[in-house]
Amino acid sequence: MGALLTRETDLRQSQEEAQYLTFMLSGEMFAIGILGIKEILEYGQLTSVPMMPAFVRGVINLRGAVVPVIDLSARFGRHNAEVTRRSCIVIIEADSDGNTQDIGLMVDSVSAVLEIARSEIEPPPAFGAKIRADFISGMAKVNGAFVIVLNVDQVLSVDEMTLLSEASGPALATPS
């Protein structure tokens, strides 16, 4: 399971507790390790990129750098997220082939930063979860309820997403 965590969290594995950012998506609570997170932005001016799969929401200008934004809800195979007053973009440093790339993750709302003890996190269920099993790094118990801890490397795997857009691209590209 250690391999599923980011390198930074590996260093902390020996420690008892790690910090997680929790956020809401379609009424469900999710958590991601805090070490890969660079900043959290209010959902704002976004340019959509045509002919990309639905989960690529578009690109934003992050202080002069063009950063892609992933619609997490659509990435889970659900409908596109609605933009609300509380919508946020979480900027995450993702690793792809040794190169780091900033990727934005669009979520419904950001909740809190929690310290969760490793003992409180259970391995992902083999079946029964509503999202892909390889997206789940573990199930954390927070105040008696389960929170899904996401495997960010897998959710934001640039290689996989590139393959997906390649598959969906030509279909959209041929005009009716």
Place this chain on the structure above:
Amino acid sequence: MSTSLDQALQTYIAEARELLEEMEAALLRLESAPDDAETLGAIFRAAHTIKGSAGLFGLDPIVSFTHIVEDILQRLRDGNLAVTAQLIALLLECGDHMQQLIEVVAVQGGQLDATAHAHECGLRERLYSYQQAVTEEACMPVVHAPEPTIEVCDEQHVSSELWHISLRFGPQVLRNGMDPLSFLRYLNSIGSIQRISTLSDSMPPMDSMDAESCYLGFEIELQSDAERATIAETFDFVRDDCQIHILPPHGKIAEYIEMLQQLPEDFSRLGELLVSSGALTPQELERGLAAQENPSGNQPQQLLGEILLEQRVVQPAVVQAALDKQSQLQEQRSREQRYVRVQADKLDELINLVGELVIAGAGASLLAQNCQDEALQEATSVVSGLVEEIRDGALRLRMVPIGDTFNRFQRVVRDVSQELGKDIELHISGAETELDKSVVEKIGDPLMHLLRNAMDHGIELPEVRQAAGKPSKGNLHLNAYHDSGSIVIEISDDGRGLDRQRILQKARERDLISSTATPTDAELYNLIFEAGFSTASAITSLSGRGVGMDVVKRNITALRGSVELDSQPGLGTRVRIRLPLTLAIIDGFLVGISQASYVVPLNMVQECVELSADDRRATRERGYLNLRGEVLPLIFLREHFNIDGSPGRRENVVVVRCAEHKAGLVVDELLGEFQTVIKPLGKLFSTLRGISGSTILGNGAVALILDVPALVLQITRQASHAAQQPAALSICAR
């Protein structure tokens, strides 16, 4: 100090590489014009400089090998050796070996491995054979400059047969990264030092001595056949802050005396030193001293320097010639100094900053436009004008002529044609065409591949050519020119052309086209850029494995370029590569569709036409516009990109041109010109077609840059498929 020495070494390596390239180019020139003294001189100077500087860094393997090469070149220059194809081939190989030596010895600081060493020995032997051939033939002594006169018994001249070199290094020498010993070592490579005396007179007491200063002086007796200029060149690097006197064998006593006077040390002590080292005989010294005290009888006070001056005045012509030569040298030097070596990443950094400046400037002028303050608007418009100039200037810094890349291929063509037993000549034109350095670096390999392909498959063997009624010598043309904001590189040959039937058969085998379709020639020929497509029946060492052409295409596409191919059976093939001039900043034309903005590279925009209400319905059905009697295929970007929302109140057509294709992009709004700083979209968007990048607008929003060539290609392909049925569109499909 070690860092500055390291830097100096890096500069040497860079220079040596350049010199070797020059040398190679000059050698190839020499092959066609063997009597060109200037070319020979260039080759000699290149070898000489490489050797000289290598000596300074103590890179002995380079010095000793290059010395032999230089010797041969000297003989060529003196006319003692004739230029033959064999000799040029040998010298080319030597050039390669010097390259290897520099890579191994200077860059890695290592030693040659056994095979390379054996290779060197082979080269040396072949070079020696030329050297010996010459020494036997040319018994006539080479006439040197008039300095080493042979009147030994003259009272005016000393009897020593050695050069006398008096060196006083300046205190800054060590700080400037020079090692005095390396000069001595180098002297040993052009002659042999017979005697050397070290002078430490200027050494201060221990406590006031600065460890980083040089206090040493040397008196050297050198035995050498080299000319004065060659010996003097040794000290080129330290000439400015050192006292250097070089006296020829049998030099005038007066010169010795003058030198002794100028030196900081005690006159008589030095005189004795010279006597003891054998440079002067005691009698000569006495005569010189006497002459100084009583030079010509009636003018006892005249200084020796003045006497010499008078002597010189006697031969004004000689002095004038010397002065002219000096000023020429200085001029040449100043021309060289007009270039400044700048690290490429510093330049990249500058261009990135200029890019940010352009974006920030656009933001400022947008804000100014929203204010009603005219003075502010005026000021920002001046600023943006200047920013534009800075941008162009900064980008020009990175522009280099493509000629250097082209010239590299002369050698390749020469070698490959010999290997294949074909007679091929490479013609280069448009070498002065400039393009971005980052593009130049990446275009070399694809060009090389295309050239090899043309030589291997395109151009036939001489017998075949003669049988076909063509001259036996094949011609390859490399041409470059600017066209509507891109650079076009053409590679054409007069070989056999592509075999249409074979490609068609192969394409059907590989299911690239259906067995019933009848593709156009252009479509068919461009199939050879597909992965794993090779029609060569025999695989040669050069090409034919089917890897390559697709790599060529991929590399060119990665540079936002395109490649197309045209072929006439029996007459030849032409590959045309079209590349953007720069990868950083372009002039763009901003268009709007619904809320989104898109940038069209301005140099592809021909004109803009408003689509009238009547036209709108009709064009939407037809898919093309009648533009002054011309058929203009349209791309409805809203539909093409699946953008939500209904079409705006009015629509406009932006007429774009790419190569010989024209198309119209249907958009809602025309927003005007915009300086576009290209920001790559990253790997996630690598599969996206029709969008080549992004940029940031003045208001901070991201706008996408349209990949016009890809869009136009797509629309013309569609049109040509549709042309199976009726349609006047086939014009656009070529």
